[in-house]
Amino acid sequence: MRLNGFEPEFSSAVMREMRSLGDPSDNPRPPGVRDLRALHWSSVDNRESRDLDQIEVAERLADGSIRIRIGVADVEGLVPIGSPADQHAAVNTTSVYTGVAVFPMLPERLSTDLTSLNEGQDRLAVVIEFDVAHDGALGKASVYNAVVRNKAKLVYDAVGLWLEEKGPAPAAIAASSELHDQLRMQDEAAQRLRLARSIAGALDFESVEASPVVVNGKVVDLAVARRNRARDMIEDFMVAANRSVATYLIERGSPSLRRVVREPKRWDRIVALAAELGEVLPGKPDNVSLSAFLARRRVADPEHFPDLSLSVVKLLGPGIYVLERRLGDRREMGHFGLAVADYVHSTAPNRRFADLVTQRMLRAATSGGARPYTDQQLTEIASRCTERGEAARKVERTMRKVAGASMLEERVGESFAAIVTASSPKGTYARVLNPPVEGRIVRGGRGLDVGDTVRLKLVVADPMRGYIDFAHEAGDASRKLERSRRKKAQADRLRARIGEMFDAEVTGVSESGTYVRLLDGSAEGRVVRGYKPLSVGIQVKVKLVNTDSVHGFIDFEYTQGVDPSKEERRARKRAAALSLRDRIGQTFRAVVSGTSKKATWLKIEPDEIEGRLVRGRRGLSVGDETGVVLLAVDPDRGFIDFAREDSI
Structure with a gap:
């Protein structure tokens, strides 16, 4: 943290300030503050989240519109400008999440307590209210202060499975018909918003950034949080709220800190990636065309869409903060990825200084009071927030690499399938498909570009420095890249024929896999099930079971x-x-049920549930008993992964 310019600890002045604070809910309700505690507010967030910045509630109106209220933690009221806590926040500008530890922008006395919208507690909030029409259009926004009470702290994964009808209702929803109806109505409003944004050209991405899995204070795995309808719902609400606040400030003649993503400088590479999949994009940046392309790819290949997303996100470039004080058509460009002209950050004031600044600007615009910042101060804050945001991402990337290097240090010399994530004069980087770690290509990277699928050899894994280095066999690089791009096109052509039978010849059998080539010459791929009886040269009938047009994989x-x-x-x-989805990190007694060169299997007691041991396999034989920790589950694919307890 210090190497990247952060203050990881709070000063004695900040801690004295925290000790002097009382609970504002104990005080009489201030004049003009509404009492909305009776509404059925809820939050949906990560399981481990303790700094709850927002809660939501919906109301169906007579004309069929749905009124959404977003309650945002009132941080401004307890963090005056120039106070010790404010000065610390202005230096760091963001909370930093390293996996092992969280370095909050504000002390926990505030961020996880007095200004966190915790379940069952009365809290002051800034309410952003807007109506969502049948077509997803946003009605006029209102902003006001209120006392609220979070009735239920819900978790993304459980709510997402329920909304998608892949799992039961979470306990809180099952126990309350009001909460059940609320979440269904909120989901309906979010679907309206998403459709309208899609038509406008909003880009539909899915992140594949891995987060450390922490058990007893130790990083034991890296996991990718998959998108679901609950995550989409909250994202749609936050985008709508931030747009509403931007418009609200403009209408009142107030300057603001805008969040913008400019047109991508590497649009030509995005066009080339689309061409590999048989798609044509215009020669100049066009978010509507890119949005339509991404939407088609999500439908065509949802399982591998996140890696395509990653490539496009890297090519778009990061967002920045800018001062916006011009109105009308003279305003700065908007957010290319979100397809909106006016966008601010306003919904996470516990975690982002820009949001706290926006909350202060809102208070002044609503009350008619003096502006809290000059234009020069806002310009300096915008620059600082942009620079600190990149520094925070660097810290988080480093910690992911430390975790990844510790997982890979016993696998130096092995080869991995990977996708190139960055290519510039500063270096070429790639992300391994499994485990999802990123490293630098230190040899043979010339000629590679973002989105290329390559096979890399791990040459360095240094957990102390967070170094993960790969080598690429450059001698045959052009032929292999051309073959990879050809297989991407083959996979895309075959995606509509999953489940069909094909005549094929076995072309290779080794420890790395069994491969076939279709007799009509249209494709070659790997046999992933039922391959044991096969040998090179025989002709067989195979069924197409999966295609991956992002990486060029075809499975039979x-x-x-x-x-x-x-x-x-x-x-x-x-x-x-x-x-088991709610038991990540728990320990179990288990018995080894099977071993091979590639995997070790075990059954946990007393449930007799079988899973794969991915950490600490050495020295175990069938019948051995051991303690294990549950690392990850995937209900869609039936994956259950454990680590040996003494390996972490």
């Missing part, structure tokens, strides 16, 4: 070699993974 099944009991086992594992 040799049906005659598949044990029918494995399908039943796969269904049981999906159900078991779903039952």
Whole structure:
């Protein structure tokens, strides 16, 4: 943190200030502050989140519109400008989440207590209210102060599975018909907003950034948070709220800190990536065309869409903060990715200084009071927030690399499939598909570009410095890249034929896999199920089971070699993974049920649920008992991963 210019600790002056604070909910309700505690507010966030910045509630209106109220933590009221806490926040400008530890922008006395919208507690909030029409259009915004009470702290994963009808209702929703109806109505409003943004050209991304999984204070794994309808719903509400606040400030003649993403400088590479998939984008940046392309790819290949997202996000470039004081058509350009002209950050004042500044600007605009900052001060704050945001991402990337290097240090010399994530004079970087770690290509990176799928050899994994270095065999690079791009096109052509049978010849059998080439010459791919009876040169019928047009992977099944009991086992594992989704990090007693060169399997007691041991495999034999920690579950694919307790 210090190496990147952050103050990781709060000064004695800040801590004295915190000790002097009382709970504002104990005080009489201030004049002009509404009492909205009776509404059925709820929050949806990560399981581990303690700094709850916003809560939501919906109301259906007579004309069919849905009124959304976003309650944002009132931080401004307890953090005066120039106070010790404000000075610390102005230096760091953001909370930093390293996985092992959180370095909050504001002390926990505020961010997880007095200004956190915790379940069951009365809190002051700034309410952003807007109506969502049938077509997703936003009605006129209102902003006011209110006392609120969060009735339920909900979790993204559980709510998402329920909304998508892949899992049961979370306990709080099952126990309350009011909360049940609320979440359904909020989801309906979010779907309206998402459709309207899509038509306008908003870009639909899915992140594949991995976050450390922490058990007992130690990083034991890296996990990617997959998008679902709950995450989409909150994202849609935050975008709508931030747009509403930007418009509200403009209408009152107030300057603001705008968040903008300019047109991408590497649009030509985005066009080339689309061309590899048989798509044509215009020669000049066009967010509507890019949005339509991304939407088609999400439908065509949802499983691998996140990696395409990653490539496009890297090519778009980061957002920046700017001072906006011009009105009308003379305003600065907007947010290319969100397809909106006016956008501020306003919904996370516990975690981002820009949002706290916006909250102060709102207070002045609403009350008619003096502006809290001069234009020069806002310009300096915008620059500082942009620079500190990049520094925070650097710290978080470093910690992901430390975790990734510790996971890979025993695998130096192995090769991995990876996708190139950055290419510039400063270096070429790639992200391994599994585990999801990023490193630098220190040899053979010339000629590679963002979005290329390559096979890399791990040459350095240094947890102390967070170094992960790869080498690429450059001698045959052009041929391999051309083959990879050809396979991407083949995979895309075959995606509509998943489930069909093909005549094929076995072309390769080794520890790395069994491969076939279709007799009509249209494609080649890997046999992922039923491959044990196969040998090179024989001709067989294979079923197409999966295509990955992002990486150029094509998977087949040799049906005659598949044990029918494995399908039943796969269904049981999906159900078991779903039952374990709330038990990540818990310990179990287990018995080893199977071992091979590639994997070790075990059953946990007393449930007899089987999973894969991914950490601490060495020295175990069938029948051995051991303690394990649950690392990750994937109900869609039936994956259940454990680590040996003494390995972490």
